[in-house]
Amino acid sequence: MSEPQGAEAVVLVGGKGTRLRPLTLSAPKPMLPTAGVPFLTHLLSRIREAGITHVVLGTSYKAEVFQEHFGDGSGLGLELEYVVEDEPLDTAGAIRNVAHKLREPDVMVFNGDILSGVDLRGVLTTHRQARADVTLHLVKVDDPRRFGCVPTDEDGRVTAFLEKTENPPTDQINAGCYVFRREVVEAIPQGRPVSVERETFPGLLAAGARLQGHVDASYWLDLGTPAAFVKGSADLVRGIAPSAALAEGTGEALVLAGASVDEGATLSGGTTVGAGCTVAGGAVVEGSVLFDGAVVGEGARVERSVLGANALVQAGAVVSDAVIGDGAVIGARCELRHGARVWPGVVLPEAGVRFSTDV
Known part of the structure; x- marks a missing residue:
């Protein structure tokens, strides 16, 4: 042409x-x-x-x-x-x-x-x-x-x-x-x-x-x-939105080189797992964006969310419709929902604390 x-x-x-x-x-x-x-x-x-x-x-x-x-x-x-x-x-x-x-x-x-x-x-x-x-x-x-x-x-x-x-x-x-x-x-x-x-x-x-x-x-x-950023990234991964920049084919998830995803983890919904990330066994990551170095612990659940670079979601935590800043730590069994944002470097405690606002 x-x-x-x-x-x-x-x-x-x-x-x-x-x-x-x-x-x-x-x-x-x-x-x-x-x-x-x-x-x-x-x-x-x-x-x-x-x-x-x-x-x-x-x-x-x-x-x-x-x-x-x-x-x-x-x-x-x-x-x-x-x-x-x-x-x-x-x-x-x-x-x-x-x-x-x-x-x-x-x-x-x-x-x-x-x-x-x-x-x-x-x-x-x-x-x-x-x-x-x-x-x-x-x-x-x-x-x-x-x-x-x-x-x-x-x-x-x-x-x-x-x-x-x-x-x-x-x-x-x-x-x-x-x-x-x-x-x-x-x-x-x-x-x-x-x-x-x-x-x-x-x-x-x-x-x-x-x-x-x-x-x-x-x-x-x-x-x-x-929310729109997460949706846009997921739509690109799944091939719903067009791009000439995707080196790999489209699908339910994009796992970049250097990432480690346990075979017992579930990735879906156009999730991107960045370089150096770790997703442990039993974890579920749906329609989310994991920046480089982010870690999702055993049995944790991440839905329609963004994890910043080197962020850590510990075992059993739930992160839904949330944004986690670079280097932040979400304690084991914490729940973050409904647009919560955690600022870079913030460490949230364990034991089922629930948040639905900025932290």
């Missing part, structure tokens, strides 16, 4: 990921291990698979981590460049901040925390066929009340940007993937925060610009919360 000429990509990865703390205390959200590799690797692999090779990363929080890991991008078949945002500029401001690195007529822009199955070539084709100034990927969701919605006319042209409402007129929402004509990027005000949905897009509509919608019902997930 031929490569799309005249297109490049911008990926915005400057957020602090506060909703994912304590996981993001040590790494930016797009660098969290997701199905065995940093999440950003999955997005970059799909960009490369679509034939785009020049990618600019708009970074801010822990900016050096991205360049240390990905370098010039040659390992992924890409040419990567980096622009650091010194102060928060919102989405449009962050796009404008990288404009000096752009060189192609069409610029695909991605939010760096979205897991999506959209046909990237299809979005670009929609943009070019419509001769649009900006094209937005709009995804249909079951409950649009949780999002602002974006109605389109019979030609697919965007007609408005609406705030959250109890009675949305459409089930189409902004999916965080766009194609901009480069001239539109260069016209965004420079050096100050600018919102795409509150300023740039409404301003373009008012000026008569063509904003086109590429509407589909593909897989889509915002990885902004611990």
Whole structure:
């Protein structure tokens, strides 16, 4: 398949990921291990698979981590460049901040925390066929009340940007993937925060610009919360969400090299077991993410949770819908449920103590 000429990509990865703390205390959200590799690797692999090779990363929080890991991008078949945002500029401001690195007529822009199955070539084709100034990927969701919605006319042209409402007129929402004509990027005000949905897009509509919608019902997930992060990783492992970065086939579990899983343990639901992890006999790990070096003791149960690097869940403990920080210890027969978060290095006592809040 031929490569799309005249297109490049911008990926915005400057957020602090506060909703994912304590996981993001040590790494930016797009660098969290997701199905065995940093999440950003999955997005970059799909960009490369679509034939785009020049990618600019708009970074801010822990900016050096991205360049240390990905370098010039040659390992992924890409040419990567980096622009650091010194102060928060919102989405449009962050796009404008990288404009000096752009060189192609069409610029695909991605939010760096979205897991999506959209046909990237299809979005670009929609943009070019419509001769649009900006094209937005709009995804249909079951409950649009949780999002602002974006109605389109019979030609697919965007007609408005609406705030959250109890009675949305459409089930189409902004999916965080766009194609901009480069001239539109260069016209965004420079050096100050600018919102795409509150300023740039409404301003373009008012000026008569063509904003086109590429509407589909593909897989889509915002990885902004611990529950969504766990689900996204599990869906990648099981092959429900697409990626070109999974070295091994999909299945119920992904066990990385150097991990030790007792034959009496049960792994299911798209679990990832990181390098150097240990899962003891009788343990059950379902739909969870174990960062490198985590340990699950004998008979322990871990469900839909994240265990940070070198975290320890002792024998008989139950961890359900929880986040365990790096190096934390969950004592034998403890129970953590309902979104509990344990901060790095915290040691919880044994003997059946129950927690359902942050610790």
